[in-house]
Amino acid sequence: MPWQYVPLLHHLEALYQMPRNPERFRAYLAKMLNAQGDDLDLVPLVAANPMAKEHALEYVQRLLAMDAEALAQTAMEEATGQLPPVQTHLKVSLTVLDDAKGGWTNRFTTAKGWWGHSEHELQNTHRYAWVSIPCWTSEEPSPEYIRQQTRLYLYRWVWLYHQPLPKTLREILVYEGQALAYAGVAQRLDAEELAYTRAVLEPHLDSTLYPTLLVALEGDVAAKALGYEPLGLSPKAGLALALAEATIPNTG
Incomplete structure (x- = not known):
């Protein structure tokens, strides 16, 4: 059951070094799609903004300078011995999502797990078997950030490989809480606000x-x-409430 880390940040760096014109967008499509142009090849590039401004290039270069892909690979390798196995060849990659100065990606609808997906979308997720680890341009990159994001999205993916798609808020709180706990995210609300929530x-x-689910989680x-x-x-x-009430993470 090999888990393979696939470096992709250099593709984004090359893309963002191009002028912001139609040629850049065509280069993005050529890189993202297969040779026939009828299916995805590099799945994690789907959510990346192909026409992002200069700040996105700077962000990618900061990640490359801190060897973020090696950090993500190390976190992935740790997870392979901690999470239940999946009977598929799983690929893992960092990608960059622009929520700072672009309109391509909505943070609230994209940052969630797969709980808002349809069964058909979930089947496609399993078919491609590629875990995209987002690095948001509004977030300060650090080794701990890379580690947390990698562990969070791996846990979410493995959960949905073994468990039914959570549908109610009650089920999603369990799903998200265990993922956040596994990722090592720190609690941010005090006891009074947790009780209120x-x-x-x-x-x-x-x-x-x-709409209720999304606002319940994101505020x-x-x-x-x-x-x-x-x-x-x-x-x-x-x-925050989901994290506070999370049991010991378990996807088995």
Whole structure:
């Protein structure tokens, strides 16, 4: 059951060194798609902004300078001995997502796990068997950030290889909480705010409505950005509650 780390940041660096014109976009498509142009080849490039501005190139180069891909590979290798095996050839790559100065990627709808996907989308995720580890241009890159992101997204992927797709808020809180705990994310809410968040979410635990789920996890900032009904929650309050209540991570 080999897990393979595939370096891709050099592709983004070369892309972002090109002028921001149609030729760059054609180069992006040529790199992302297979030779026939009818299927994906380098899956993690899908969410990258091909027309990102100069800050994206600077971010990619900062990652390369700190040897981020070696850090991600080390985190992946650790996970292979900690997470249940998957009977497929799993590829893992860092990619860069621009939530700082571009409109290509929405942070709230992209940063979540696969819980908002349809069964068909989940089948495609398994078919490609490629885990994209996002590095967000608004986040300060560091070795610990790379490690956490790698562990978080690997855990999410392996969970959904072995477990049913979580659909209710109750199920998603378990899924996200265990992933965050495995990643080593620090708790950010005090006991009083956790109690408040728990009380706000209690009536919604069996909800499967996407706007409710997203705002419950990400807070009212997501509601404001996307035009959803607010719940009176601070940023990422639901995720903080999920982490606080997480049991020992287990995907088996």
